[in-house]
Amino acid sequence: MDVNSKLPVSPPRPVSALIGLLDRQGGLVRDVHPVRVMFLRNFTIEPIAPFLKYHLLRDEIRAELGFGNYGDYVQAILSGDIKVNGSDPDVIVSSLLLEPFHKDFEISNWEDDPGPRIEALFDAILERTRAVVVANTFLRPDPVLFGHRRAGDRSLDIRTTGLNQVIREYAEFHPSRFVLIDFEAILMRFGAKASLDARSWYSSLAPFRFDFLDRYAREIGNVIRSLRGHAKKCLVLDCDNTLWGGVVGEDGIKGVDLDPNGNPGRIYYDFQKSVLQLESRGVVLALCSKNNEEDVLDLLDQHPHCLLNRDHIAAHRINWLPKHQNLSSLSDELNLSTDSMVFVDDSEVEQGLIESLMPEVMVLPVPQKLHQLPRLFLEHDPFDVLSKTEEDRSRTRMYQEQQGRKRYKERLGSVEEYLKSLGTCVRVHEATSEEIARVSQLTQKTNQFNLTTRRYSEAEIQAMAGDEESAVYTLSVSDRFGDSGLTGVFIAKRKQETGRVDTFLMSCRVLGRELETAFASECINHLCASWGNLYWTAEYIPTSKNEQTADFWPSFGMEQTGKTKEGVTFSADAQDLKLTVPSHISLEPVTT
Missing domain, CATH: 3.40.50.1110 (SGNH hydrolase)
Incomplete structure (x- = not known):
């Protein structure tokens, strides 16, 4: 750290x-x-x-x-x-x-x-x-x-x-x-x-x-x-004396403080309003509480003044396990790194445990002066993004659909059977003006499957999209569980007879389905047709989070040609690239 x-x-x-x-x-x-x-x-x-x-x-x-x-x-x-x-x-x-x-x-x-x-x-x-x-x-x-x-x-x-x-x-x-x-x-x-x-x-x-x-x-x-892509993505919340006053397992649903007409209930009620504002901005909400699961879920369902409900929560760990284990488990389930998490808890013991064992997690204590709780995210807003997209408004639903995919996969006998049965359909096209904000946001937020981690503003994306020597492609994915939205970006630049992959990234929500192979193949195929059969170069710039992409270009048919102070360069003739679309993926033709 x-x-x-x-x-x-x-x-x-x-x-x-x-x-x-x-x-x-x-x-x-x-x-x-x-x-x-x-x-x-x-x-x-x-x-x-x-x-x-x-x-x-x-x-x-x-x-x-x-x-x-x-x-x-x-x-x-x-x-x-x-x-x-x-x-x-x-x-x-x-x-x-x-x-x-x-x-x-x-x-x-x-x-x-x-x-x-x-x-x-x-x-x-x-x-x-x-x-x-x-x-x-x-x-x-x-x-x-x-x-x-x-x-x-x-x-x-x-x-x-x-x-x-x-x-x-x-x-x-x-x-x-x-x-x-x-x-x-x-x-x-x-x-x-x-x-x-x-x-x-x-x-x-x-x-x-x-x-x-x-x-x-x-x-x-x-x-x-x-x-610079440092905004946090996931808010993990304790429950007792954080989302409401009191202990639901002891006080019961009617006994906790959450009534906006009284004190301290109004404080917790207003804090929940601030949490919902974050959820509407695309922040992923999760619960991590030492409690009986049924007690907490019943309160979310039944309390007349509880603003949060199950539909707002992407994942939860409500049990008696140590919270650092539960945060790791939530990270695995949501496919979000723990350094993208913010953890809010009222217990100094739990705060200290996470700070000690998971220093990459940002810990925000419930203020000792409780009236400051509703302003917690005004004091500390690690979730700031420059613009809000349609994907942000639907993010919780998309994560819930992803959990459905995982449960479905566990019921099937093999990965191959699972991929075939998903009915995955992908749409690849050159970025439209309506997609510029989302493309820029993905360059700024995506860290895991991002081979170069170049951050671009909307103006820079717009300029590249309008440049004859550049191309910006987007990937949108849907399947039997729902529409994952715009989840991939491919940016290429041409100089004479050479094409260079400047940016290749995909949201972690759609990984594990061989979509990266289909996306890159379709983009390069289309560019070879429009730009001519080119010699291609690409880079891998390592970070602490994108190690999983280190071997992508070699697996795609490129050979390592050198090293720079930032990373590794690769190249290949277009005819030597392994341009394939896996059979379980239905690909709509590229549109411009």
Whole structure:
């Protein structure tokens, strides 16, 4: 386990201690591909650097930061002067305050509406770059910084709120590349005096204190974590004194606290609402509880105020076995690595056991101050993804269908009989505009069957899909148990007479059915027909999670031709490749 991942969630104080820690441990990050972040700003935002680097250090992500000239953000975008160490940025952070942005910010009647100007700025960034954009709402000028503001003057509040609504609507219309951070919410959380520093504002145009900078950096870090495939996928929940108050085996269904009209029942009820919000975003829910299974399942079915039910739960382990064994068992059943799990429990003993024996699992304790429980995932949101797809909305159902496949397989006499009886049908085609978000999401989230683990934004996928020298294919799978949705991506690039497989990945939910052979074969067959009979190259870039793919290209008929600092290269003439579609798979013809 990497030592940095066990750093505390909150950075050390003061800033000098934080910088010292970064000096000691920052060099331990083995990330060979740093994420490049450019700040376009109209105030001094450089103090955020150690906070952002700290939160990325916890995820073993190395960051290179660039800061545009003060107030020069429009010209920087128009001129293309936004490089970070000579490379295009992966993320552009638009850090803007109202006073420097709008010269008439204090005048109650704004003659110059700044709304179109802020939209034009965002349009220019999206059109001229492929970066993900992180913007902020404007803070209403506060007396802590602007002591001369007239008491009772609401007109400025109203106009600032209207301008922020323009920004929010822009974010809603551009969900794939535009992320909004609510400065007002951060300010309300810590208070103006704890967030804003008048002396630093007047001396160096640096308005924010420690807590505000830390929260701002965390939210930027969540975006980067998602881009780099570090978002968690599975939430494993204890039950007693976690999903409800009390012990169901002792108190009975009617005796547990879950009534939203009382305390502490309202706390647990609101916590369940936050859990359901995660499930709707595609987070896989599982239960791990030392309990009698029948007691827990009856409560899920019968309690009038229990929001969670069996349909929300992809898998459960409700028994008296040690919880580390149950987490391993859940990992096997769901085919998700344990480092993609977040475990919530009220017992310090259970928390310590998992932290000791399974340090790769993220452990979130039920807060000692119970009223903080409903906000647990606002404090820690390791599940952040940039956009939500149809597959996300159906993920629990798809995992339940997968459990049906496993039970069906156990009843049959052989693997061959099982595969033939599934009635697997696959659809392979070039990615459509509606699929770009899902393709990008798969490159960012898929770790196990992913031969190169290259992470791509939606803009980058869109560019490759529209390039005559590139091709982006998708795989969708269905069988007798249901539709698994878009679960595979194949990206190839051509240079003269050589085709190169840039990305080949498949969701772990559809592995074990020889679909990878059919998918790669069909994509290469189609490209040979459209591009010509090519010489093909491919790579395997090893990670801690994709060892199962190490021998794929040799099994496909390619020979190892070399090694790079990242991995292994393979090549073969098209006629030497083993392009086959297994007989138990029904393949719809490739469409473009």
